[in-house]
Structure formats: C-alpha cells, structure tokens
Amino acid sequence: MKTAFDPEQKILLVQVPGDLVSTNADQLRAALATTLNSETAPPWDRLRLELLAAKMVDSVGLNLIVTLVRVAQKFDRKVQVTYTNPNILRTFQFTRLDQHVELKKF
C-alpha cells in the first residue's frame, strides 16, 4: 500500500496494489490506522482509495472501507473510491455502499 497527500486539494491518496480481500485487509487496516492517526495524519478533507488494480473486493475488504467511511463521517469528510473493473462497481452497488462513497471510474 502506498499513501500520498495533496496539500492543495487536501486529498489523502491510498493506493491498494491489487484486490482488497480477506488475505490482505488486516495488513491494510493496520497500515491505515497508522496513516490516519489523528495526531500525525495530514489535514485531509477527502480520502481517495485507489482500487485501480483490483478485480475483486470481498466482504472483509468492504468492511475495511466501511471503517474508513465511518472515520470520514465522524470528521465530516469524504471517501472517494477509484476503480477500473466494473465488478468493483457492482459490489458497491449491491451492498449499497455506493450511497456512502463517491465512486469514480478510470
């Protein structure tokens, strides 16, 4: 996982290198907990989760995104998810998580 911060637009970019599934979600969760630590985190308004290499997000991966949405909502901030594979969009739609994140196709 890579992270970057755009100070002008206050976007915190989180790049996931492949699928977001049960076998890597815990590792990503731990890395994100460090990144989003309220004392050291950059002043982001929007968290952009890049899933451009992902073909699959499973229920454990989706739970991680739910956690990010909760963190964002707590501070009145937004989560954006970027993707290329249409199956990722379908997953967000049938779980209705598309109502809580901004989805952008690349």
Next chain:
Amino acid sequence: MLWTDGLEDLARQLEIHPLCLAHKLELAKASGERLSLLDEAKDDILLASVRLPKLTGAPMEEDFYPLLLAEYHGGQAAEIDDLSDWWLRHLRVAFPQMSDSSEHDVLLAAREAVLNAMEHGCRGEAGLHVRFQISCQPERQLVRIWVEDPGSGHQFDFTAHATNAAEKIIDEHRGLIFITNLAQTVKFERCGATVIMEFKID
C-alpha cells in the same frame, strides 16, 4: 465414471481434479472436439462412463457433472487465494469462454461461503472440515457450488440485516449479502450450514 492412471497423471500435470478432466474428455468425445490438452498426456487414457436411465415419474436431479470435490479444514482461511486459483482452473476447463463477470461472481461467492463455513461452522479449528463441490450443467451453462460445514447453522433475519447493513453501514455479515446477490439461486439448508448456489455462466 472409471478411468486409468493416465488420466490422473494428466490431471496432475494440468493441476486440476481428475473429475474435471474426465468430464471435459467426455464432452469432447460427444461433440467431436479435438482437445489440445491431450497433447501433453504422457500415457494412454481410457475413460468409461455409465449413465443410468431416468425412471419415469421419479424426481431426479438435473444432470450436474462434478468438476471438483474437496475438503478443507477450519484453519485454512489464510489459504483462500490459492484455493480460489485452484477452483478457477476447473471453471476455465469446463467453460473456456467464461466472462470476467461470471468468473468474478462464482469465485467471490464461493470464497464467501467457504470462509464463512471455516470461521463459523468449523470455528477455525483444524479438526473440523468444510465439504466443497463444484459441478456444472453444460447444456444450460450452469455452475453449482455446494458448501457444507459441520456446524448447526443459525437462524438469521436476512432481509432486516441487509437493510441495516446498507443504511447504518454496519461491518458484519456482508458475506451473506454477497452470496445472495452474486448467485442466480441460493438454497440454504440446516439453518445455513449447507449452502447451494447456482450461477448462469455467460
């Protein structure tokens, strides 16, 4: 179905279950298709299959052919990516033209069902086992995934849960939401300890 060891050797080379290869050979024989995968065979293969006639009026399953029979123990959740790759090899042999979305839906729903069975039905214990089967009905382009765990299942108000999960963004039990949305039909038996999913392959 009966086969010689040449078939098992080739299945091992191709990293698929012998049943999957036997089924592929049987279909190829019936259609006259020449299978390039046979070029890799190092031994003669003899395959014999017997079909029993349907009895008039007797309720019978439609003709689903098993592609893979397996058993996984409750401590194998961390191996799910490898298991998923193994299932995919069988699906691609049976349905070489399968679309990305069909592949995604079958694998994702199967993962969710197996992980659920390992975690809840087997309580993550290596001494308890999940039984898993992939079968197909080629004429109707159907795949059936059957997952059974030794647990007792549990009663669950799925509709209320799905609404709650969407509106309050709770982070539990989305596996069931995946299964019911990805498969064309889902049947739960023994309070969910057995899950049978069917997928139309395109």
